Amino acid sequence: MNTKKRTWFRLDNAAKIYPAFASKKDPATFRVAAVLKHPVNKTLLQSAVDMTLPNFPSMAVTLKRGLFWYYLDENPRKAIVKKETKRPCAYINLKESNGFLFQVVYYKTRIALECFHALTDGYGALEFLKALLYNYAIQMGEIPADSLRLHGTDEGDFEDSYKKYAGEDHQDSPKLHVKHIHGTDLHLDGIFVHHAKLDAMALNKCAKIYGVTITVLLTSIYMKSLLEVIGKGPITIAVPVNLRKIFPSKTLRNFSYVLNIPCWKDKSFRAMLEHVMNEFSYQLDEERLKKQFSKNVNYESKWLLRLTPNEVKSIFLRNARSKKSKKVVTSVLTNPGIIHMPEEMTRYIDYFEMMLYASKPLYVNMGICTYNNEMVISLSRGIKEKDIIELFFKNLEKYTQLDVEYYSNEGDE
Amino acid sequence: MEYPKYMDKPRKPYFKWVLILNILSVSLCFLVPWYIYIQGSLLFLQFSYLILKKFKGYKAVCAITFALMLMMLQFDAINLDLSWSIDYVIPSLFMFLVTLKFIIVMVKKHKWAHYDQIHILFIAFSIVMAILMIVGLIEAIIMGSITLAIFAASLVAIWIRVGRKYYRSLLKFIHV
Numbered sequence: 001m002n003t004k005k006r007t008w009f010r011l012d013n014a015a016k017i018y019p020a021f022a023s024k025k026d027p028a029t030f031r032v033a034a035v036l037k038h039p040v041n042k043t044l045l046q047s048a049v050d051m052t053l054p055n056f057p058s059m060a061v062t063l064k065r066g067l068f069w070y071y072l073d074e075n076p077r078k079a080i081v082k083k084e085t086k087r088p089c090a091y092i093n094l095k096e097s098n099g100f101l102f103q104v105v106y107y108k109t110r111i112a113l114e115c116f117h118a119l120t121d122g123y124g125a126l127e128f129l130k131a132l133l134y135n136y137a138i139q140m141g142e143i144p145a146d147s148l149r150l151h152g153t154d155e156g157d158f159e160d161s162y163k164k165y166a167g168e169d170h171q172d173s174p175k176l177h178v179k180h181i182h183g184t185d186l187h188l189d190g191i192f193v194h195h196a197k198l199d200a201m202a203l204n205k206c207a208k209i210y211g212v213t214i215t216v217l218l219t220s221i222y223m224k225s226l227l228e229v230i231g232k233g234p235i236t237i238a239v240p241v242n243l244r245k246i247f248p249s250k251t252l253r254n255f256s257y258v259l260n261i262p263c264w265k266d267k268s269f270r271a272m273l274e275h276v277m278n279e280f281s282y283q284l285d286e287e288r289l290k291k292q293f294s295k296n297v298n299y300e301s302k303w304l305l306r307l308t309p310n311e312v313k314s315i316f317l318r319n320a321r322s323k324k325s326k327k328v329v330t331s332v333l334t335n336p337g338i339i340h341m342p343e344e345m346t347r348y349i350d351y352f353e354m355m356l357y358a359s360k361p362l363y364v365n366m367g368i369c370t371y372n373n374e375m376v377i378s379l380s381r382g383i384k385e386k387d388i389i390e391l392f393f394k395n396l397e398k399y400t401q402l403d404v405e406y407y408s409n410e411g412d413e
Numbered sequence: 414m415e416y417p418k419y420m421d422k423p424r425k426p427y428f429k430w431v432l433i434l435n436i437l438s439v440s441l442c443f444l445v446p447w448y449i450y451i452q453g454s455l456l457f458l459q460f461s462y463l464i465l466k467k468f469k470g471y472k473a474v475c476a477i478t479f480a481l482m483l484m485m486l487q488f489d490a491i492n493l494d495l496s497w498s499i500d501y502v503i504p505s506l507f508m509f510l511v512t513l514k515f516i517i518v519m520v521k522k523h524k525w526a527h528y529d530q531i532h533i534l535f536i537a538f539s540i541v542m543a544i545l546m547i548v549g550l551i552e553a554i555i556m557g558s559i560t561l562a563i564f565a566a567s568l569v570a571i572w573i574r575v576g577r578k579y580y581r582s583l584l585k586f587i588h589v
Contacts, residue, residue: 007581008585010588024424025424064530064585065530066585066586066587066588067533067537067586067587068587068588068589069588069589071585071588073585076524083417084416084417085417085419085420086419086421087419087421107415107416107417108415186423187423187424187425187426188421188423188424189421189424190419190421306589307589407415408416409416409419411416411418411419
């Protein structure tokens with residue numbers, strides 16, 4: 001292990017845009033959470049955070065404004081665990097979080113980690129949460145760590161893998177101006193979230209019968225639901241891909257890229273599955289992905305851009321996000337896959353949840369998490385209307401014929 | 414699995430209205446010149462409100478002083494001549510901030526990370542001042558020189574006091 005202490009980090013290539021636009025309206029946050037089998041003990045959780053954070057230097061940072069770029073600076077303060085009072089995926093106020101770009105909150109049996117996307121992606125956040133849960137559980141009994149990653153102190157753990165694996169050739173990702181989800185903006189801090197819990201093995205069997213993967217199956221059902229509500233296409237579902245599965249990186253910072261799965265019109269379910277599967281196999285190509293993210297890395301390395309003052313750059317980046325990035329995506333669907341924990345941890349953890357923030361015009365987004373044969377699909381919404389979510393759940397039952405358990409944070413809305 | 418009952422209130426889109434009112438208010442200054450005193454004061458109050466909501470301590474003093482500089486510039490703009498503000502108001506307020514900072518760094522045992530960013534912004538500000546002096550926009554050369562000299566002296570003193578951290582902070586701030 002490399003114990004050389006890093007005190008500050010440049011933002012990685014994907015993270016550079018987030019500080020430029022993040023606000024209460026568009027917070028750029030996501031949540032990974034674990035629901036335990038017993039109520040959370042705040043004291044144990046706080047000491048688990050205190051034990052875990054020093055081992056993850058890339059998380060123990062705060063965001064600072066430089067003359068040319070934002071950067072992540074070492075944060076010597078203590079990360080305080082809080083009882084959940086805000087809706088999930090609210091804007092992370094640095095004053096409230098003691099300067100950290102994440103916040104650990106708990107409520108009854110749930111431990112949630114809310115992260116600002118400039119800090120890390122879903123993979124990095126899950127690795128941190130897993131180490132946190134392990135450190136929480138070992139205070140109650142001996143548990144072998146198995147393959148669990150309890151440290152993120154190597155140089156490779158905080159490298160900018162985009163830069164490392166970028167090539168000379170680059171290529172534009174296809175840009176299609178798509179239809180968006182419309183509705184009455186709730187103007188709330190945070191989101192409404194609707195969960196569907198189902199048997200992961202049974203869903204996998206169902207996907208095998210259709211001859212596709214779980215992600216393709218769920219993307220197809222979601223695509224059909226979106227098209228039924230929005231009407232005519234084109235629409236695009238952005239599916240983030242963990243590039244660590246393609247490139248030999250173990251970074252705990254951002255290293256993912258999105259596949260934009262387009263669809264022009266509604267079609268039969270079989271035809272939709274075939275269309276989505278073809279798009280996945282066409283876009284999920286190492287060389288293709290490399291060329292696409294290399295383009296962003298190449299932009300970042302241009303001297304004119306590098307020497308432009310941060311404030312001016314932020315205006316351009318904000319503009320690029322609202323005028324370009326958001327125009328090409330209708331909704332986001334993220335599935336980090338199966339979460340592996342030591343066998344003994346099943347005594348403590350029931351299931352995991354993952355959810356994304358929802359803001360104009362990406363008013364509904366989906367996060368999927370699987371642990372110990374329990375899959376939780378979480379649909380976040382930032383609008384009053386629930387038609388897409390209701391239709392997706394209806395279609396989910398229709399096309400999979402599985403029993404689904406629902407819950408949400410609606411309360412007495 | 415349950416969620417708590419949230420006590421949230423919808424965000425109100427005040428910003429748009431405040432911006433429109435400010436644009437109207439600035440436009441009125443062109444029709445009624447004396448109104449600039451009211452407009453400048455209102456803008457200063459708005460800034461002060463936002464600053465005090467966000468910052469405290471030395472950061473708040475700094476931000477309010479900069480808001481004050483802006484208000485003075487506005488008042489001076491009534492004659493379309495900013496020389497009084499540029500030559501005297503801005504340097505003297507800047508001198509006040511630098512001296513205050515110098516005293517705090519010397520007297521209080523805070524971590525350098527508390528002040529590094531503001532200090533680096535001062536460096537940028539003094540570079541702008543020096544450029545304005547060179548191109549002749551700042552005509553009160555003696556006043557400007559005294560300000561820059563005080564700043565340079567504080568730089569050296571703080572450098573000696575803070576040591577290598579000073580250099581590291583500077584490097585982080587200006588990384589490209």
